[in-house]
Amino acid sequence: MVASSSPEAQQMDEAQAGFDEGPCLQAQRSNTIIRVFDVRQEKRWPQYMDEVRSHGLRSALAVPLTVNATATAAMNFYTHEAAAFTEEDVEAAKEYAELASTVVAIALHIAAHAENAEDRRIAMESRTTIDLAAGIIMGQNRCSQDDAVRILKDASNLRNIKLRVLAEQVIASVGHGPTSTNFES
Structure with missing residues (x-):
């Protein structure tokens, strides 16, 4: 600098x-x-x-x-x-x-600290998307949360795409728009 x-x-x-x-x-x-x-x-x-x-x-x-x-x-x-x-x-x-x-x-x-806070916010937003996608998979397959997350991870690895991106695709496939978190800024 x-x-x-x-x-x-x-x-x-x-x-x-x-x-x-x-x-x-x-x-x-x-x-x-x-x-x-x-x-x-x-x-x-x-x-x-x-x-x-x-x-x-x-x-x-x-x-x-x-x-x-x-x-x-x-x-x-x-x-x-x-x-x-x-x-x-x-x-x-x-x-x-x-x-x-x-x-x-x-x-x-x-x-x-600002960088760490931003990293945490991004991680929490990704986590929200992944959790919603896991919930959709749980409902569709009548499986546990652990099984749903494993299905997501396996599909992510198989398709060679990031877990968050796959989760966004799962959510979009059921007709919902992008996810949002309810964190206060």
Whole structure:
């Protein structure tokens, strides 16, 4: 994920990602703060530094974010002045990084819960369709629920179609429209 405070910063971040080299990626990979005092003198990341120089930027600061055990990120700061980042600036950037780390971790946590909730909703809707189809088979064959589900599964395997799709076909075959669940949104 790339987020930027200006179009120029976004261009620099996209270039860095395209070259797969630069201070932000180094900070992210090494979990260390990377300072570039003067891009005109910087020898690391040659392709990326050429791009930075062409935009008139002269110094950069990259600060790693601590998101979680599996996600890493970093923040980039750029200026048009050489050696512009003081120790106070680095400390302020570290504070921003701590806040950003917390926000990103919370956002990832919320996104994971939303995804899980959506997966559960889809599973419950599929379960409703399968249960209705099993009920139809039970009525038609005068069999138990377990036998009806087994019939559905066997037919699904034989026809090589998903169980939910077969269940929808069974329901449609008795003249009913698509199934719906009664879950509140």
